[in-house]
Amino acid sequence: MDAAGLCHSDLSVVDGNRLRPLPMALGHEAAGTVAGTGTSVYDVQVGDRVVLVYVPSCGFCKFCNSGRPALYPAAARANGRGDLIRGGTRLHDTAGAEVRHHLGVSGFATHAVVDRNSLVIIDPEVPADIAALLGCAMLTGFGAVTHTAGVRAGDSVVVFGLGGVGQATVIAAAASGAYPLIAVDPVDSKQELARQLGGSHGCSPEGLSDLLADVLPDGVDWAFEVVGSVGVLQAAYAATGRGGATVSVGLPHPSAHVSFPALSIVAENRSILGSYMGSAQPQRDIPAMIQLWQAGRLPVERLKSSEIRLDDINSGLDALADGGAVRQLLRPGAVTQPGPTMSGTAS
Template sequence: MKIRGAVLTAAGAEQPYATSQPLGIHELHIDDPRPSEVLVRVEAAGVCHSDLSVVNGDRVRPLPMLLGHEAAGVVEAVGSEVSDLKPGDHVVMAYVPSCGECPFCLADQPALCTPGAAANGAGELLAGGRRLSDAAGQPVNHHLGVSGFSDYAVIDRSSLVRVDDDIPFDVAALFGCAMSTGFGAVTRTAGVQAGDTVVVIGLGGVGLSAVMAAAAVGASVIVAVDPVEQKRERAREMGATHIATPDDAAQMVADVTGGARWVFEAVGSAAVLAQAVALTGRGGTTVAIGLPHPSATLTIPALPIVAESKTITGSYMGSTRPQIDIPAMIDLWRDGNLPVERLISGYRPLHEINEALDELASGAAIRQIITPQR
């Protein structure tokens, strides 16, 4: 069948993207789903820094590629081996497919699935190969097994989580990346407990999700750090007990925590990660969530790691188990404990995807929602 999608053919375009148009809206052919796959009508897709990092070249991916990895939609058709989804079901898309058989999947760590990571890196689906091709019949790569900046997508069953029909698509989409990554980092990777002290640096969709998670589990102090005042105020609305600029953060954290138990870096900057380590207190842990440029290196004082028993750990996709953790997060949202809708800063049709990238790159946007069906 024919679909429309936002395709990147070359990385590193100059800003503004509204002028350079790195993403073109193309008519593509999409194959029928293979036995373990599902055809989904995409209703909402969030614009995330992981999309921007492919456009600007920070994350090298095989091109051409149909971008978008945070999305929700409706099942249109299922492969012959898919028995637990049916047409009409509403689904959230998770950006790491899981094979269920590798050592990480067997250890309840599907976010680290080895075949899933290999497929994502190659621009393929988990079953191998691509289901997308352009007008000339040339293959087009998938983005993280989702390619949600399109009106339809073929996706591996393991990347889909069925959700109730009454959940708005814009809210549902955010559970696939922003909430999974930020909430999971706090609750799964770190295991923050009631009464803990928390610092979150970087208040985009993922960082604000971490703030919400820390508030939901009862952290006693939550310091939210960002240079943008609007984002700091949004963090206060979502449960931050204190807010600070990057320049003021050291003094603020010293005053209110004496050294935080948990510090979450959600910027994707080696320099900011070094600051996060410095803000981490004795016996505390720095959790790296943001994706830095592949060439970035981290330089920190070595002695405090030993003398103050500090830990540095990474968190990919929040260490989440999508089939378990996304429904649990939705329950918290229903109870009013996760105000996910406050992450949304605007809506755009598919043909305005480049303008959405400009808004994201400027720091003005938190999560814009692309609506491919409009």
């Protein structure tokens, strides 16, 4: 493993918002270098640089064939169990007890065993800190704007929540020519970063009503909820105008329910769209994002808040929970303590 980003989806397992079998080795946004392959792997070579993908795909089911690999049912079941897609686990602790995989990746370690369908081979010249961010933050935010919504130049956009995925959503919306592009977060520094990344306006949740009344009194075309909060999702819906759409990107607690004025959906032609993994196709979209980054159109490097060692994972998760960090990058090679050990071979 070369680099791994700390994401709220990891924190959600720690705080119980995403129920997963334990013990589990976390980390799902990562990039690495292939150290070995199983006997059935023929198109990946030792030394290949790869981005890990947190939803493996088969390439044959109706979801993969319709361009929606994130909805592959077998992957959802395997991820929920903490297994690899072909069954079982390959991780154990120092006492030999089984450790579950997080979304088929478990990137918070010096090494990982993953399925072939959980990785995308990339240009070896792409730095690890850029590559890692493509696996979740950029894939999700870029995909939500480009594929789930299909934002066009001149569309108005508001993004609620300016963590890694939210800022990636701002980057993608700016690249699509959205205007006005409003970034909403209670943290001033995150609002400022969003403006630097192409947002036209930044504000706190409390200041949004006044800003919309001044800039977009008829409501926005696209509202992206990137928090995982029912209250924020309802605020996002309320911000849309006639014909507008709300894109739900954040992951709320499984028990959470939300309500909307039913008449507005029909009479005002408003819609609510779910966007898991940005409705993306990683094998297509990760190389495409690399080309856009190389052309200077996706400033992915601006998402990085800091780099930390594997030993500092707990303090990193605390910083993530406090809300100040955008994307901390874990460098597994800088470690002084042993992590989980591996057994078995790559699938």
